[in-house]
Amino acid sequence: MAQTDPKHRHVLVNLGDRYVVFGTSRPSPFDPNEVTQTPPRITDETEVAEARIIDTLQVSGFKRREISGGPDRGIDLVLEDDDGNKTLIVAKVSSRNPNSRDLERDAAELQSITSMHARAELWRFNVEQLGLFIEWIDKGALKHVKLSALDVFERTQTGLFGRTQVIERVDAWQRALDDLYNRVAAWIATRPHLQVDRTRSVTIAEELMQKFDVADRDAPILDVIDDRGVALSFVPRGIWIIGARGRVDLISRKSTHMIVLLDEDGSVDWHIVDGQDRRKTRPFIEEDLITFASES
Amino acid sequence: MSRIDETRQAYERLSALLDQEIRNKKGDAKKLERFRETLDVAFYLLGWAQFEYLVRCEAKDLIEAKAREKYLNGLAWSFVQANLKSVKIRQKLDIVFHGKEEVKNRLKGDYEVRNDAAHDNKKLPPEARDIVTWLKHLEDLVDNF
Numbered sequence: 001m002a003q004t005d006p007k008h009r010h011v012l013v014n015l016g017d018r019y020v021v022f023g024t025s026r027p028s029p030f031d032p033n034e035v036t037q038t039p040p041r042i043t044d045e046t047e048v049a050e051a052r053i054i055d056t057l058q059v060s061g062f063k064r065r066e067i068s069g070g071p072d073r074g075i076d077l078v079l080e081d082d083d084g085n086k087t088l089i090v091a092k093v094s095s096r097n098p099n100s101r102d103l104e105r106d107a108a109e110l111q112s113i114t115s116m117h118a119r120a121e122l123w124r125f126n127v128e129q130l131g132l133f134i135e136w137i138d139k140g141a142l143k144h145v146k147l148s149a150l151d152v153f154e155r156t157q158t159g160l161f162g163r164t165q166v167i168e169r170v171d172a173w174q175r176a177l178d179d180l181y182n183r184v185a186a187w188i189a190t191r192p193h194l195q196v197d198r199t200r201s202v203t204i205a206e207e208l209m210q211k212f213d214v215a216d217r218d219a220p221i222l223d224v225i226d227d228r229g230v231a232l233s234f235v236p237r238g239i240w241i242i243g244a245r246g247r248v249d250l251i252s253r254k255s256t257h258m259i260v261l262l263d264e265d266g267s268v269d270w271h272i273v274d275g276q277d278r279r280k281t282r283p284f285i286e287e288d289l290i291t292f293a294s295e296s
Numbered sequence: 297m298s299r300i301d302e303t304r305q306a307y308e309r310l311s312a313l314l315d316q317e318i319r320n321k322k323g324d325a326k327k328l329e330r331f332r333e334t335l336d337v338a339f340y341l342l343g344w345a346q347f348e349y350l351v352r353c354e355a356k357d358l359i360e361a362k363a364r365e366k367y368l369n370g371l372a373w374s375f376v377q378a379n380l381k382s383v384k385i386r387q388k389l390d391i392v393f394h395g396k397e398e399v400k401n402r403l404k405g406d407y408e409v410r411n412d413a414a415h416d417n418k419k420l421p422p423e424a425r426d427i428v429t430w431l432k433h434l435e436d437l438v439d440n441f
Binding site for chain 2: 200201203205206207210221223229230233235238240241251252255
């Protein structure tokens, strides 16, 4: 009967260009390498989400069955577990979590579908902040559970790309940022009139991180302080930048300078961007730091 | 100097001011950085709106010139001219940038970004986040009309 409890389910769906595995416990029973179907790429997920979900949905431990008299009752699919128990599913897609009004309406809808012969569930897919809310009626009351996105991936022409790769890229950028700050701190250490401070931070929340459900990250600001206050602030500005593997802006008293993380023949390092021609860069060196810190 | 160039200069001035607020610790850094992201989106939308206006004007001029041609060609363009309001911006991009496939495709992508930011509250993707470079690119396109 564990399969009846939605809390224990694992659900694989395609949301347009992404596959998502929803569940509450790891590991996921779905191996991304075994997902071979590559649906046509689309520009707007919200236009096709519901159709894609219904077409591609798989639930671990369940089989899909034909809907009899389904469309008139608003049923989108029927699942059958190993014991032959059927569950009628109504699927809805939204860009937000259900509110109390949604739940009231859902309860009424489920009451009209639930029968003695089959359990009915309403599945709400939040495609913006990935989540699957499964609702059902139990002893006359609406119950619900939220399944989180355990994995997100897409199959591209070059192979699999997913949350793992996004996390790796974010981690690599954070290590490079740390390296930059340590280097700056070492340069400052020889100059008694300057100090560094890393207590402030910004939030890195990029489009790809949201798409693959990678949590926002805090990235530290590095302040270089002299006797007049903050002379320089290194502010992280992004990871996915065209032509670079990350960007930090160096704000002096006079202006803002862009520093980008470049991968040149396998050697990754920070370069300063020319203020007049952004196509030109050169390695960021100690002299730059001292020049900018002296600006007034 | 076109309006787009002025918009670029306004963005540079405002983002520099916001940067100095961050450096001078005038408020929570996270909040100020979010304001900066909002500024980026606002100027992306403004830049696109100004560019779209110039594209509409250029398309109108091109269509008017074509409608004066002889025979069937001119007749066909006269029909387009009579129904100019229903010609969508993507179609006007096709007319203005005819023969420049790479430019056209990039602009159509920019238009999707504009729609996502304006209607779906989406973040700007990597290719749209350097607002200064992007506005300069639009200005160059307009200069070469």
